[in-house]
Amino acid sequence: MTILDKFKALQGAYETVQSAGHDPFTVCFDEVLSPSEAVLKGKRVILLGTNNYLGLTFDSSCVDKAVEALMQAGTGTTGSRIANGTYGNHAELERRLAAFYGTRAAMVFSTGYQANLGILSTIAGRGDHILIDADSHASIYDGCRLGHAEVIRFRHNDPDDLARRLSRLKDAPGNRLIVVEGIYSMLGDTAPLKEIAAVKREWNAHLLVDEAHSLGVLGSNGRGLVEQAGVEADVDFIVGTFSKSLGAVGGFCVSNLPDFDVLRIACRPYMFTASLPPSVIASVTQALARVQEDPGLRARLNINAQRLYHGLEAEGFILGPQVSPIVSIRMPSTEVAIAFWNALLGAGIYLNLALPPATPDNAPLLRSSVSAAHSGTQIDTVIATITAIGSELGVIAPRSHRPDMTEERQGDLLGEVLWQPGQGQRHNHAPVTGNPL
Amino acid sequence: MTQNSDIVDVIIGMIGTLPQVTEVATPDTNIARDLGLDSLAVMNFVMQLEDRFDVSIPMDRLAGIQTINDLAAAVADLKGRSPE
Numbered sequence: 001m002t003i004l005d006k007f008k009a010l011q012g013a014y015e016t017v018q019s020a021g022h023d024p025f026t027v028c029f030d031e032v033l034s035p036s037e038a039v040l041k042g043k044r045v046i047l048l049g050t051n052n053y054l055g056l057t058f059d060s061s062c063v064d065k066a067v068e069a070l071m072q073a074g075t076g077t078t079g080s081r082i083a084n085g086t087y088g089n090h091a092e093l094e095r096r097l098a099a100f101y102g103t104r105a106a107m108v109f110s111t112g113y114q115a116n117l118g119i120l121s122t123i124a125g126r127g128d129h130i131l132i133d134a135d136s137h138a139s140i141y142d143g144c145r146l147g148h149a150e151v152i153r154f155r156h157n158d159p160d161d162l163a164r165r166l167s168r169l170k171d172a173p174g175n176r177l178i179v180v181e182g183i184y185s186m187l188g189d190t191a192p193l194k195e196i197a198a199v200k201r202e203w204n205a206h207l208l209v210d211e212a213h214s215l216g217v218l219g220s221n222g223r224g225l226v227e228q229a230g231v232e233a234d235v236d237f238i239v240g241t242f243s244k245s246l247g248a249v250g251g252f253c254v255s256n257l258p259d260f261d262v263l264r265i266a267c268r269p270y271m272f273t274a275s276l277p278p279s280v281i282a283s284v285t286q287a288l289a290r291v292q293e294d295p296g297l298r299a300r301l302n303i304n305a306q307r308l309y310h311g312l313e314a315e316g317f318i319l320g321p322q323v324s325p326i327v328s329i330r331m332p333s334t335e336v337a338i339a340f341w342n343a344l345l346g347a348g349i350y351l352n353l354a355l356p357p358a359t360p361d362n363a364p365l366l367r368s369s370v371s372a373a374h375s376g377t378q379i380d381t382v383i384a385t386i387t388a389i390g391s392e393l394g395v396i397a398p399r400s401h402r403p404d405m406t407e408e409r410q411g412d413l414l415g416e417v418l419w420q421p422g423q424g425q426r427h428n429h430a431p432v433t434g435n436p437l
Numbered sequence: 438m439t440q441n442s443d444i445v446d447v448i449i450g451m452i453g454t455l456p457q458v459t460e461v462a463t464p465d466t467n468i469a470r471d472l473g474l475d476s477l478a479v480m481n482f483v484m485q486l487e488d489r490f491d492v493s494i495p496m497d498r499l500a501g502i503q504t505i506n507d508l509a510a511a512v513a514d515l516k517g518r519s520p521e
Contacts, residue, residue: 134480145496151496152496153484153496155484165493169493356477357476362475
């Protein structure tokens with residue numbers, strides 16, 4: 001008997017995955033060459049699962065700003081934001097974020113996970129009610145668990161179910177906080193934000209949108225789904241991350257509420273952890289400027305997303321319900337998913353293996369994330385390789401046996417017909433994915 | 438107001454319609470352990486149950502529920518809280 005005995009079942013499942021080849025949870029690149037390529041065990045691989053949407057990790061202006069800050073301000077702050085850990089560039093990034101979103105205030109956190117942990121556990125207190133989409137990211141579930149509010153899940157992307165649950169609260173005292181995401185990380189689907197904002201107004205609730213996967217990706221100025229849906233006036237809090245489109249690490253929350261800054265001395269995951277190194281803040285500040293000054297990044301990302309999605313769709317793969325930089329392929333079983341993932345790595349393509357319970361409706365997925373930095377040739381190589389392995393493993397019919405695929409395929413998109421609303425809840429336990437999202 | 442035993446009967450009836458379940462449930466059946474349902478199936482079932490009784494079971498309440506009796510008691514309590 002040891003204290004770790006409770007993990008025996010998990011250990012067993014893990015060993016099964018490991019025995020099939022590479023360990024998807026400990027992939028270690030010898031070298032990362034660019035936003036789209038790395039070397040793994042001496043072999044070049046295309047990176048197709050790194051959430052590096054705009055490909056800014058090697059942007060020379062971002063690297064230069066980081067180097068400059070590193071030389072000027074040193075390797076780290078060695079302190080929290082409320083002690084010695086706020087430098088001029090932390091405050092400057094917060095001003096730039098607030099200006100970008102047109103909000104009164106912005107708070108920078110050390111990771112996106114901590115931004116959700118801090119904001120959710122702090123703004124909703126005992127007696128308040130948080131209503132979260134059932135497919136929310138683990139950081140949203142964990143932020144809810146850390147706080148003292150009553151937490152109610154509503155069916156994924158279902159504004160009617162949300163309204164029903166608000167109505168069931170009747171006249172119970174306490175604030176209502178609705179939490180949704182811009183783009184959901186497993187299938188790449190977006191929230192029906194206009195409808196959710198209408199429910200929010202009707203029930204006089206607050207609304208928080210997590211734009212982790214949509215900052216710099218959606219909206220004509222890159223301000224995410226909130227901008228694209230035209231509901232900026234209805235959203236009380238936007239949470240986001242620096243570790244995807246902005247190419248570094250860190251998180252933030254912006255808000256227009258007048259007293260927002262009081263959270264700096266109330267929010268424990270903000271107060272009791274070291275602040276980001278100045279070099280990270282500098283590269284993020286520059287990446288945010290790049291998002292604003294170069295809409296071509298978003299355009300290239302969109303072209304690549306369309307190319308991959310439509311390419312795989314035409315080959316007969318079952319994908320998420322809409323084109324997005326996250327392109328997930330449904331696998332018929334965990335065994336096939338693991339074999340497929342290993343075969344792809346062997347053929348020089350890295351993407352994420354997402355296994356239940358971290359996926360909606362218990363379907364294993366191969367999850368890819370497209371970057372503006374991918375070349376058309378890389379995307380075509382990816383489509384050809386996935387198709388060849390998919391035929392070999394029987395995930396799709398061989399080309400010669402396929403019916404004419406030019407007609408619009410009905411009813412086999414993930415999240416639409418196979419996955420009825422309400423049948424697609426992702427579990428809130430530890431995500432088991434190739435790349436923790 | 439709905440009696441606990443009525444709620445238990447409804448829950449057992451609903452569980453009987455789940456394709457994954459082969460056993461006949463009793464009030465003492467442990468929902469997560471005895472029915473062969475994975476955690477997602479349990480969550481989906483709870484959502485159906487919430488609609489049937491027009492209640493929302495908060496996540497902290499769910500964490501303490503093991504048996505069908507526990508679940509029925511939580512539903513009865515939540516129904517009792519809300520004026521019909």
